[in-house]
Amino acid sequence: KSGAWYSYNGERVGQGRENAKVFLKENPDITAEIESKIREHYNLTQSATADSTAANDEEAFMLDFE
Numbered sequence: 001k002s003g004a005w006y007s008y009n010g011e012r013v014g015q016g017r018e019n020a021k022v023f024l025k026e027n028p029d030i031t032a033e034i035e036s037k038i039r040e041h042y043n044l045t046q047s048a049t050a051d052s053t054a055a056n057d058e059e060a061f062m063l064d065f066e
Contacts, residue, residue, distance in 0.1 A: 008034065 005012050006020035008030065014020035024031045039045070 003015050006014050006017070006023075013023040013027075013030075024034075
């Protein structure tokens with residue numbers, strides 16, 4: 001039994017959510033690449049998300065600790 005693995009571009013980045021989060025924190029270049037692709041896919045620009053980011057910072061902070 002291998003468990004739940006997160007992968008990106010065919011590379012396993014972590015077994016389980018927490019290990020995947022650690023991988024992304026330790027690899028900011030890959031994190032930036034993923035974020036860029038997500039923004040492009042959903043047609044988000046940096047300025048369009050900047051306004052909503054400030055409003056959602058507290059909510060995002062709380063979600064990390066749930």
